[in-house]
Amino acid sequence: MQELETQIISSCQDAEGHCIVLEETIFYPTGGGQPHDLGSINGVPLIDVFEQDGVIFHVLPQPLEGKAFCVLDWNRRLDHMQQHSGQHLLSAVFEDEYGYRTESFHLGEEYCSIDIGTPSVSSQEKSAVETRANQVIFANLPLLTYTLSPKQHTSVPLRKIPDLEGDLRIVEIKGFDYSPCSGTHVKSTGQIGLVKIIRWEKYKGMTRVYFLCGDRALRDYGRKHEICTNLVGLLAVPETELHSRIALEIERRHELAGQVEALKAELIGYRAQEIVEQGNSPFFIEDSTASIEEAQQLARSILNLANGTVVIKIDQRLVLAHNQGKDLHLGQLIKEQAQPLGGRGGGSPTGAQVFFPDGAGLADFWSLLQTLLKSD
Numbered sequence: 001m002q003e004l005e006t007q008i009i010s011s012c013q014d015a016e017g018h019c020i021v022l023e024e025t026i027f028y029p030t031g032g033g034q035p036h037d038l039g040s041i042n043g044v045p046l047i048d049v050f051e052q053d054g055v056i057f058h059v060l061p062q063p064l065e066g067k068a069f070c071v072l073d074w075n076r077r078l079d080h081m082q083q084h085s086g087q088h089l090l091s092a093v094f095e096d097e098y099g100y101r102t103e104s105f106h107l108g109e110e111y112c113s114i115d116i117g118t119p120s121v122s123s124q125e126k127s128a129v130e131t132r133a134n135q136v137i138f139a140n141l142p143l144l145t146y147t148l149s150p151k152q153h154t155s156v157p158l159r160k161i162p163d164l165e166g167d168l169r170i171v172e173i174k175g176f177d178y179s180p181c182s183g184t185h186v187k188s189t190g191q192i193g194l195v196k197i198i199r200w201e202k203y204k205g206m207t208r209v210y211f212l213c214g215d216r217a218l219r220d221y222g223r224k225h226e227i228c229t230n231l232v233g234l235l236a237v238p239e240t241e242l243h244s245r246i247a248l249e250i251e252r253r254h255e256l257a258g259q260v261e262a263l264k265a266e267l268i269g270y271r272a273q274e275i276v277e278q279g280n281s282p283f284f285i286e287d288s289t290a291s292i293e294e295a296q297q298l299a300r301s302i303l304n305l306a307n308g309t310v311v312i313k314i315d316q317r318l319v320l321a322h323n324q325g326k327d328l329h330l331g332q333l334i335k336e337q338a339q340p341l342g343g344r345g346g347g348s349p350t351g352a353q354v355f356f357p358d359g360a361g362l363a364d365f366w367s368l369l370q371t372l373l374k375s376d
């Protein structure tokens with residue numbers, strides 16, 4: 001039923017809103033791993049539906065009384081039914097094929113998962129389970145629900161008899177699976193549409209298997225198809241060759257990165273040569289495009305060709321180096337002269353770095369260096 005006209009028999013207020021009890025209801029309350037239904041009562045949207053001590057409470061943002069016209073959010077319900085029935089099916093196949101029992105079930109907004117009692121699942125097992133589960137969907141077996149009294153519990157091959165005393169509600173995938181369950185289910189397996197295992201991971205000694213059913217699987221297929229189509233267009237290869245082509249492109253990129261590094265090192269050597277030929281120590285160089293490593297490499301290359309001091313400015317950072325014996329200690333120079341001007345950094349006697357968050361401090365230190373180093 002997607003709509004129902006009934007009576008409000010009581011109401012109360014809690015922190016979440018106004019809790020209404022109906023004479024009878026079409027709204028499923030959170031329980032058994034399945035989230036609650038949504039919809040409206042007299043046009044007022046439901047916030048929550050929960051069960052307490054056998055009473056179902058409908059939470060609304062405002063109070064209501066008298067007659068209640070209930071409308072179920074059918075898309076949400078159908079989605080929950082597809083996922084939940086799909087879970088029974090998948091759990092049944094895992095147990096039938098490999099003896100892996102389902103320990104818990106999660107039905108989330110984005111995906112569903114079951115935790116099965118095995119430390120690992122192979123790709124072959126995953127594929128075999130998926131194939132068999134979808135065959136049962138295509139066979140369109142009816143789902144039956146009925147109640148068994150405690151005496152009848154052993155009359156059907158239940159996978160697990162819960163600790164509950166009293167009557168048990170059974171959801172049967174006809175002749176294939178018998179599970180005690182309070183959830184909502186499709187009428188026959190065909191309505192599940194499709195089941196797809198999307199990934200699995202180790203979880204507390206078990207394996208957590210993530211899957212999608214019905215419309216969720218269709219939307220996932222749509223997204224993935226679009227990604228594939230875009231990549232086929234971008235790389236101009238057939239879909240079957242996408243993986244090998246992308247692997248090849250990544251390998252090629254690594255090769256090129258290595259070549260670029262080698263060329264950069266060569267270029268730095270030429271630059272150092274040019275700088276040494278055109279000037280004398282101290283060498284003051286400004287290069288806003290260099291990385292710190294490149295600046296350090298350039299300083300080393302210059303000092304391989306000449307004696308003296310090198311100062312390289314990259315935006316608000318200075319890289320300093322020298323090869324002039326023990327009189328000049330760059331780390332100390334930074335500490336004593338740059339830090340009072342707001343510079344942050346330090347270094348060894350022959351190599352140092354300093355960063356100025358403030359441009360004025362940098363300008364002051366830059367001109368101080370020109371005086372200090374010239375007098376060497």
Ligand SMILES: [Zn+2]
Binds near residue numbers: 032
């Ligand atoms: Zn169930």
